[in-house]
Structures are given as C-alpha cells and as structure tokens.
Amino acid sequence: MPLKVVILAAGKGTRMKSSMPKVLHRIAHKPMVEHVVDAASSLGAQKTVLVVGHGADQVRATVTREVDYVEQTEQLGTGHAVQQALPLLDPDDTVLVAYGDVPLTKPETFKQLIDDVTDSNIALLTVILNDPTGYGRIVRNAAGEVQAIVEQKDASEEQLKITEGNTGILAARASALNELLGRIDNNNAQGEFYLTDIFELAVSQGMTITTHQPEHEWETAGVNSRLQMAELERIYQLSQADKLMTAGVTLRDPARIDVRGNLTVGQDSIIDVNCVFEGDVTIGENVSIGPNCSISNATIADGTVIKANTVIEESSVGESCTIGPFARLRPGAELAEQAHIGNFVEIKKSTISKGSKVNHLSYVGDSTVGENVNIGAGTITCNYDGANKHQTIIEDGVFIGSCTQLVAPVTVGKNAVIGAGSTITREVAADQLAFTRAPLKTVENWPRPKKNK
Numbered sequence: 001m002p003l004k005v006v007i008l009a010a011g012k013g014t015r016m017k018s019s020m021p022k023v024l025h026r027i028a029h030k031p032m033v034e035h036v037v038d039a040a041s042s043l044g045a046q047k048t049v050l051v052v053g054h055g056a057d058q059v060r061a062t063v064t065r066e067v068d069y070v071e072q073t074e075q076l077g078t079g080h081a082v083q084q085a086l087p088l089l090d091p092d093d094t095v096l097v098a099y100g101d102v103p104l105t106k107p108e109t110f111k112q113l114i115d116d117v118t119d120s121n122i123a124l125l126t127v128i129l130n131d132p133t134g135y136g137r138i139v140r141n142a143a144g145e146v147q148a149i150v151e152q153k154d155a156s157e158e159q160l161k162i163t164e165g166n167t168g169i170l171a172a173r174a175s176a177l178n179e180l181l182g183r184i185d186n187n188n189a190q191g192e193f194y195l196t197d198i199f200e201l202a203v204s205q206g207m208t209i210t211t212h213q214p215e216h217e218w219e220t221a222g223v224n225s226r227l228q229m230a231e232l233e234r235i236y237q238l239s240q241a242d243k244l245m246t247a248g249v250t251l252r253d254p255a256r257i258d259v260r261g262n263l264t265v266g267q268d269s270i271i272d273v274n275c276v277f278e279g280d281v282t283i284g285e286n287v288s289i290g291p292n293c294s295i296s297n298a299t300i301a302d303g304t305v306i307k308a309n310t311v312i313e314e315s316s317v318g319e320s321c322t323i324g325p326f327a328r329l330r331p332g333a334e335l336a337e338q339a340h341i342g343n344f345v346e347i348k349k350s351t352i353s354k355g356s357k358v359n360h361l362s363y364v365g366d367s368t369v370g371e372n373v374n375i376g377a378g379t380i381t382c383n384y385d386g387a388n389k390h391q392t393i394i395e396d397g398v399f400i401g402s403c404t405q406l407v408a409p410v411t412v413g414k415n416a417v418i419g420a421g422s423t424i425t426r427e428v429a430a431d432q433l434a435f436t437r438a439p440l441k442t443v444e445n446w447p448r449p450k451k452n453k
C-alpha cells in the first residue's frame with residue numbers, strides 16, 4: 001500500500017518566544033520540520049502532507065522538499081489536524097502521523113509502525129517514562145491489549161499512575177482514520193478533537209492496536225522551549241560524533257564537535273575540539289584538523305594537516321597539504337597536493353598547484369598558481385579595479401619576494417623572480433628578475449623627534 005506521511009506543524013510554540021513558527025527552529029542548522037520531512041522521504045513516502053497554521057507562509061517558504069500543504073486555520077486539536085489532510089489521501093494509503101516539533105525519530109522506528117498496518121490494525125509508538133506528566137496514558141486490559149488513550153487532563157487517579165505514554169506517532173490505513181476521525185467529538189477537559197480518541201473507538205469496533213517503543217527515548221522528544229531544543233541539539237551532535245568514532249575517526253572530545261550537514265571522514269583522521277562542519281564535507285584518511293576550525297562544503301584529501309582556527313568554504317584541498325593556523329580558503333580555492341597555506345593567508349577562486357607555498361599574510365584571488373611556486377610574505381594579488389575582477393597567472397617555479405603587489409590582469413612567467421616590495425603592473429617573462437624599487441637613500445645623523453613635555 002502506498003505510504004503517505006502527515007506531519008502536524010500548525011502549532012505556534014508560544015514558549016519559544018519567537019516570531020518564527022516553532023517547527024522552523026533548527027537542529028543542526030536544519031529546520032526541525034525538515035528533519036521529519038527527510039525521514040519521510042527516506043521511507044519512500046509517496047506524498048508528505050504538512051498541516052500548517054501559525055506562520056504557514058513562512059513554513060511554505062522554508063521547506064525545500066516537494067511536499068503538500070493543508071491549512072488548519074484554527075487549532076482545534078490533533079484529531080482535527082489530521083482530518084484536514086485526509087482529502088489529499090486515498091483510502092488504501094498507509095498513513096504515518098508525525099510531528100514537526102519531534103525532529104529526531106529514526107526512520108527505522110517509523111518503519112516498524114508502518115509495517116504493522118492492516119485494515120484492522122493501527123500501530124502506535126509508545127514510550128515508558130519515569131515521569132509521564134503531560135502525556136496521554138496508554139490504557140491496557142488484563143491481557144495487555146491497548147483499550148484507549150486518556151489525556152493527562154481527563155485521566156483518573158488510577159490512570160495517572162500509568163507510566164506508558166503516548167508519543168502521538170502512529171500509523172493506520174487512511175480509510176480507518178477517515179471513518180474513526182469522523183466520529184470523535186470535543187467533549188473533554190480541553191474542548192479539543194483528540195486524535196487519541198480514535199483508539200477506544202477502533203477497539204470498540206473490533207480493531208487491534210499494536211505498539212512499539214523507540215530504541216532511544218529522545219526519538220520521541222518534542223520541543224516546546226529553546227532549552228529543550230538545545231538538549232536535542234546536543235543529543236543529535238553526540239549521535240553524529242558516535243558515528244564518526246565508529247567509522248574510525250578520533251575526536252579529541254565528542255562533546256565538542258558540531259556537524260550541520262553531511263560529514264564523511266576517513267579512517268585515522270583526528271579532529272580537535274570546537275570544529276564546526278556545515279553542508280557537504282568530505283574528509284579523507286589521516287587528516288588532522290586542529291581546534292576551532294570551520295569547514296563548509298569542502299573536500300579535504302588524505303594526509304592533509306589543517307591547523308587551528310582555519311576557515312574553509314566551498315573549496316577543495318589535495319593530499320598532504322598544510323593549512324593554517326588562521327588561514328581562510330574562500331569559495332573556489334583549489335589546492336593540489338602538498339600545497340602550504342600559512343597564517344593570515346586568504347585564498348579565493350584560485351588554483352594553487354602541487355608543492356606551492358603561500359605561507360604568511362597574503363591575499364591570492366582570481367589566480368592560477370603553478371607548481372613549486374613560493375609566494376613571499378605580504379603578497380597581494382590586486383584583482384579588483386573597483387569595477388571588475390581580473391586574473392593573475394603565476395607559472396611554475398616562480399619566486400615572489402615579500403610584499404609584492406601583482407596588479408591584475410598580469411602574468412609572471414616560468415621560473416621568474418620578483419624582488420621584494422615590487423608593484424608588478426605588466427607581464428614578467430620566464431626566467432627574468434623583475435623589481436620596482438626606489439633607490440635607497442640615507443641621511444646622516446637624522447634628528448629623531450623628541451616627546452613633548
């Protein structure tokens with residue numbers, strides 16, 4: 001039966017104290033609701049329906065995957081919310097109900113429920129809690145069969161002692177949901193149409209309820225406050241750290257790494273504390289990353305050493321390079337193997353070929369740098385004339401003296417040498433020495449200024 005996923009995301013999230021709807025707040029830099037949408041997609045859902053209400057336009061504008069939307073203009077309860085999605089479903093569909101503010105449920109956990117659904121069975125995710133306060137309680141008969149769910153506010157003394165709580169996550173046939181939701185009312189303590197009321201109705205007409213529990217309690221944790229969101233962020237990050245360590249990566253402290261995207265790291269690489277990885281980052285084997293590095297959308301090949309406080313964005317780094325400390329690779333930096341980029345060096349949209357070095361205090365932008373080039377400290381490619389960007393080409397074996405300005409467009413030919421402190425405004429041919437330098441003047445017995453009294 002085709003799988004369709006309904007995600008409830010209409011709530012405001014008053015306790016977030018935010019102008020943004022709750023489900024758009026982020027875990028690992030991804031809106032919470034998108035974690036759920038991604039899980040639905042990994043389950044092969046044929047359709048995902050977001051039930052939106054508060055901040056509906058913002059949700060529509062933010063979610064990137066192709067999903068359907070239904071608007072629940074008044075939040076009359078979870079049962080009412082699911083009902084809004086039913087017109088978009090076919091009776092034969094298997095429907096998974098999930099929540100935009102419960103971001104970390106694993107697809108495997110959802111899958112267990114989906115697999116249980118038949119025309120006469122509903123599958124429910126429950127959780128045993130030390131403190132079930134606030135949760136709907138799972139009422140079972142002597143034989144252990146689910147009979148009903150009672151909400152906290154409607155529960156008797158006896159029922160409040162039940163420690164098995166309702167996560168709200170369930171899977172059922174669309175036809176069953178349609179029929180059962182058509183019969184619920186709002187005669188309860190909160191005056192809401194409870195989704196949970198379908199269970200008692202289902203049982204009374206001979207249907208069965210199967211239950212599963214998640215592997216981890218946090219899979220069912222919802223976010224109502226920024227504190228709870230921060231707690232889930234740490235749980236998520238720790239699980240990312242676990243995955244990396246299992247794959248053979250050393251983390252100096254698994255509590256001090258942040259992965260906000262897809263990070264792949266090869267065996268025997270070492271990551272020091274406080275590194276942040278964003279977007280798609282692929283790191284090879286035996287790579288060493290120092291503390292406080294920020295790396296986004298980049299590939300780093302085997303054996304490279306990245307020292308402390310380096311920032312890398314949209315760049316690729318070859319094997320056995322050395323980068324940093326305090327280096328910045330901006331979009332379009334492409335380093336071949338054994339390149340060295342040192343402290344306070346910025347590289348943008350430039351190719352640095354094998355074995356070339358830019359070790360100190362330099363800016364290289366819109367440039368092609370050949371092999372075994374040495375760029376001296378304080379060298380600047382003047383790539384911008386105030387209106388347009390221009391290219392600098394530095395061929396193999398060139399030596400550029402310290403504090404050189406290369407005014408683009410300009411080419412320095414193979415094995416040429418530039419004297420320190422030069423401003424190069426036209427082509428330097430292969431094997432030439434070029435320098436621009438005012439003659440050295442001296443004044444004898446120069447009277448040094450004296451400090452005023």
Ligand code: UD1
Pocket residue numbers: 008009010011012051072074075076077078079080081099100101134135136137149151165166167168193194195196222
């Ligand atoms: C619900 C369950 C409860 C369960 C708990 C788990 C019901 C009646 N109760 O209670 O058994 O233990 O979740 O957290 O289902 N929402 C809408 N539209 C609405 C109402 C809610 O989109 O009209 C969304 C909310 O934004 C929220 C989610 O559904 O994301 C749950 O709603 P909430 O009112 O928080 O339910 P609880 O009272 O926590």
Ligand code: CA
Pocket residue numbers: 222
């Ligand atoms: Ca809730």
